[in-house]
Amino acid sequence: MIWEQMLPMKWRILIFLPLLFISSDASGAFVGINIGMELTDLPSAKDVVEILKSHHVTHVRLYDADRHMLNALANTGIEVMVGVNNEELLGIGKYPAAAADWVNKNVVAYLPETNITAIAVGSEVLTTIPRVAPYLVWAMGHLHRALVATNLNFQVKVSSPHAMDIIERPFPPSTATFNPKMNTTMYLFLQFLKNTKSFFMLNAYPYYGYTTGNGIFPIDYALFKPLAPSKQIVDSNTALRYSSMFDAMVDAAYYSMEALNFSGIPVVVTESGWPSLGGSNEPDATTENAEIYVTNLIHRVLNNSGPPSQPQIPISTYIYELFNEDKRPGPLSEKNWGLFHTNGTAMYSQNLITLDMEEGNSSDGVLFCVAKQGADESALEAGLNWACGPGKASCGAIQEGQPCYQPNSLQSHASYAFNDYYQRMRSSGGTCDFGGTAMTTPMDPSHGSCIFTGSSSSHSGRVITPLTAYGPVSPTSRGLTLQNSWIAFYIPAMVFLLQLQQ
Numbered sequence: 001m002i003w004e005q006m007l008p009m010k011w012r013i014l015i016f017l018p019l020l021f022i023s024s025d026a027s028g029a030f031v032g033i034n035i036g037m038e039l040t041d042l043p044s045a046k047d048v049v050e051i052l053k054s055h056h057v058t059h060v061r062l063y064d065a066d067r068h069m070l071n072a073l074a075n076t077g078i079e080v081m082v083g084v085n086n087e088e089l090l091g092i093g094k095y096p097a098a099a100a101d102w103v104n105k106n107v108v109a110y111l112p113e114t115n116i117t118a119i120a121v122g123s124e125v126l127t128t129i130p131r132v133a134p135y136l137v138w139a140m141g142h143l144h145r146a147l148v149a150t151n152l153n154f155q156v157k158v159s160s161p162h163a164m165d166i167i168e169r170p171f172p173p174s175t176a177t178f179n180p181k182m183n184t185t186m187y188l189f190l191q192f193l194k195n196t197k198s199f200f201m202l203n204a205y206p207y208y209g210y211t212t213g214n215g216i217f218p219i220d221y222a223l224f225k226p227l228a229p230s231k232q233i234v235d236s237n238t239a240l241r242y243s244s245m246f247d248a249m250v251d252a253a254y255y256s257m258e259a260l261n262f263s264g265i266p267v268v269v270t271e272s273g274w275p276s277l278g279g280s281n282e283p284d285a286t287t288e289n290a291e292i293y294v295t296n297l298i299h300r301v302l303n304n305s306g307p308p309s310q311p312q313i314p315i316s317t318y319i320y321e322l323f324n325e326d327k328r329p330g331p332l333s334e335k336n337w338g339l340f341h342t343n344g345t346a347m348y349s350q351n352l353i354t355l356d357m358e359e360g361n362s363s364d365g366v367l368f369c370v371a372k373q374g375a376d377e378s379a380l381e382a383g384l385n386w387a388c389g390p391g392k393a394s395c396g397a398i399q400e401g402q403p404c405y406q407p408n409s410l411q412s413h414a415s416y417a418f419n420d421y422y423q424r425m426r427s428s429g430g431t432c433d434f435g436g437t438a439m440t441t442p443m444d445p446s447h448g449s450c451i452f453t454g455s456s457s458s459h460s461g462r463v464i465t466p467l468t469a470y471g472p473v474s475p476t477s478r479g480l481t482l483q484n485s486w487i488a489f490y491i492p493a494m495v496f497l498l499q500l501q502q
C-alpha cells in the first residue's frame with residue numbers, strides 16, 4: 001500500500017530554492033533525493049543526515065544499504081529506499097536464502113527506527129547488464145518472499161529502477177513501447193508490481209533527451225519553460241499537450257505498460273536532475289540550467305498533478321543527487337549533478353526562495369495567475385472582459401501589434417489579463433479565480449518579448465527553435481548502457497507468479 005500513501009491530496013512544503021524539500025505530513029507527491037557516495041571528501045553519515053535535516057528532506061534513496069547511513073537515518077522520520085546493487089543481484093536471483101539474508105541484514109535489522117519503505121533491486125539492470133536480466137524478477141520475487149516471511153511486505157515495496165532506454169521510441173508517448181526483446185521480462189516484471197502493489201521506478205533525464213535529440217526539441221521544453229503555443233508539443237494521436245519533456249517521459253512509461261496491457265501501476269521517478277558543469281563538448285551542463293531545471297522540477301512535482309494521460313497520479317520524484325561525485329568515471333558532467341556542497345551549503349545559492357505552496361504564498365518566488373487549460377470559452381471571455389474593464393488590468397500588451405498579441409488565442413490573452421490583475425490587486429485582496437477559469441502557477445508564462453507582470457526574468461530576444469520534426473529520440477541514462485545486446489529469456493512464468501500471490 002506504500003504507493004497509495006505516496007499519492008494523497010494534501011501537501012505542504014517549505015522550500016529553500018533550489019534546494020527545497022518537502023516538509024510534508026506524509027501525503028501528496030514528494031520530492032526526495034538520491035545519495036551517491038562516490039566522492040573523495042564524503043562527510044560522515046551523521047553529517048550527511050544533518051544536511052538532509054537542515055534542508056527538510058523527507059525521502060532519500062541509497063544505492064546500497066550502507067550501515068552507517070542506515071544507522072544515522074534512524075529516528076529522523078526520513079523515508080529510505082535501499083538498494084540491492086547490481087553485483088549482489090545475481091546471487092539473490094539464484095538463491096532464495098541469499099535474499100532472506102539480505103533482507104535480514106539490510107532491512108529487518110534497521111526497522112522500525114530507520115523507516116525503510118522500498119528496495120530498489122539493481123540499477124538500470126535491463127539496459128546495463130542484460131546478462132543478469134533474466135534473474136531480475138526472480139531476485140525481486142525472492143526478496144518479496146523474504147519480506148512476507150518477516151511480515152514486512154506491506155511496509156516495504158520491491159521494484160527496480162529502469163533507464164529510459166528500455167523504451168525504444170519514447171516520443172510521441174502514445175506509441176511508446178518497451179524494447180520488444182524485453183517483452184517477456186517486462187511482462188513478468190509488471191505482473192510482479194501489480195501483484196505486490198508496488199510501483200514502476202523510472203530514471204527520467206530530460207538532460208539526455210535534450211542533448212541526444214540533435215536539436216529536435218527546444219531546450220525550454222527540457223527545462224519546463226513555457227513554450228509558445230505554436231511550438232508546443234502535442235501528441236497527435238491523443239491530442240494531449242506536453243508542456244515538458246519530463247511529463248512526456250513519464251507518460252511514455254505509462255503507455256509502454258499499457259501496450260503490455262498493464263494499468264494502475266504508478267510511476268515514481270527514481271532519478272532526475274541536471275548537471276551544473278560539463279566538459280567543452282557539454283555546453284548545456286551549466287549552473288544556470290541546473291538551477292532552472294531543478295527548481296522547475298520541484299514545482300512540477302509538487303503541483304501534484306500527473307502526466308497528461310494520468311492526471312490523477314502525481315509523480316513523486318527523487319532528484320539526482322545530493323553531492324557532486326568526483327570519483328564517478330566518465331565525462332565531466334557525470335561528476336557534477338550535486339545540489340549541495342559537502343559543507344551543506346547549496347550548490348546554486350543565487351536564488352534563495354521560501355515558498356509555502358499550501359497557502360499559495362510566496363515571498364520572493366512569484367505566483368502567476370493564468371487561464372486554466374480547457375476552461376469554458378464563454379466564461380473565459382467574460383473573465384477577460386471583466387479583467388480589462390472593471391478589473392482595470394493593463395491590457396495594452398495583448399492588443400494587435402503588441403508583444404503579447406501572439407499567440408492570438410482567448411486562453412493566452414485571458415492569461416495575460418488575469419495575471420496583470422492578480423499581480424496588481426493581490427495585496428488588496430484580489431484573487432486568481434475568474435469564475436473558476438484561472439489558477440496560479442509558479443511557472444513564468446512569459447515568452448519571447450511578451451513579459452508577464454511580475455516576471456523577474458527578461459526573456460526578450462530569446463529565440464526558440466521551431467519544432468519542425470517530431471522524430472525518435474533515445475535518451476541515454478547515466479552510466480554504462482549496452483544496448484542491443486539483450487537476449488530474451490523465457491522464465492517459467494506461471495509457477496513463479498503463483499508463488500507471488502500472497
Ligand SMILES: *[C@@H]1O[C@H](CO)[C@@H](O)[C@H](O)[C@H]1NC(C)=O
Pocket residue numbers: 005026077079112115117
Ligand atoms: C514510515 O513511512 C511510512 C510511509 O510514509 C509511514 O506511514 C510511517 O508512519 C513511517 N514510520 C515511521 C516510524 O516514521
Ligand SMILES: *[C@@H]1O[C@H](CO)[C@@H](O)[C@H](O)[C@H]1NC(C)=O
Pocket residue numbers: 177178180181183256259260
Ligand atoms: C512486444 O510487445 C509489444 C506491445 O508492447 C508488441 O507490439 C510486440 O509485438 C511484442 N514483441 C514481441 C517480440 O513479442
Ligand SMILES: *[C@@H]1O[C@H](CO)[C@@H](O)[C@H](O)[C@H]1NC(C)=O
Pocket residue numbers: 259260261
Ligand atoms: C492486450 O489485450 C488485448 C485485448 O484483450 C489483446 O487483444 C492483446 O493481444 C493484449 N496484448 C498483449 C500484449 O497481451
Ligand SMILES: *[C@@H]1O[C@H](CO)[C@@H](O)[C@H](O)[C@H]1NC(C)=O
Pocket residue numbers: 243244247300303304305439440441
Ligand atoms: C501542474 O503541472 C502540469 C504540467 O506542467 C500542468 O499541466 C498543470 O496545469 C499544473 N496544475 C496546476 C494546478 O498548476
Ligand SMILES: *[C@@H]1O[C@H](CO)[C@@H](O)[C@H](O)[C@H]1NC(C)=O
Pocket residue numbers: 341342343344345
Ligand atoms: C562550502 O563549500 C563551498 C565549496 O567548497 C565554499 O565555496 C563555501 O564557501 C563553503 N561555505 C561555508 C559556509 O563554509
Ligand SMILES: *[C@@H]1O[C@H](CO)[C@@H](O)[C@H](O)[C@H]1NC(C)=O
Pocket residue numbers: 354355356359361362363
Ligand atoms: C508567507 O510566507 C512568509 C515566509 O514564509 C511568512 O512569513 C508569512 O507569514 C506567510 N504569509 C501568509 C499569509 O501565510
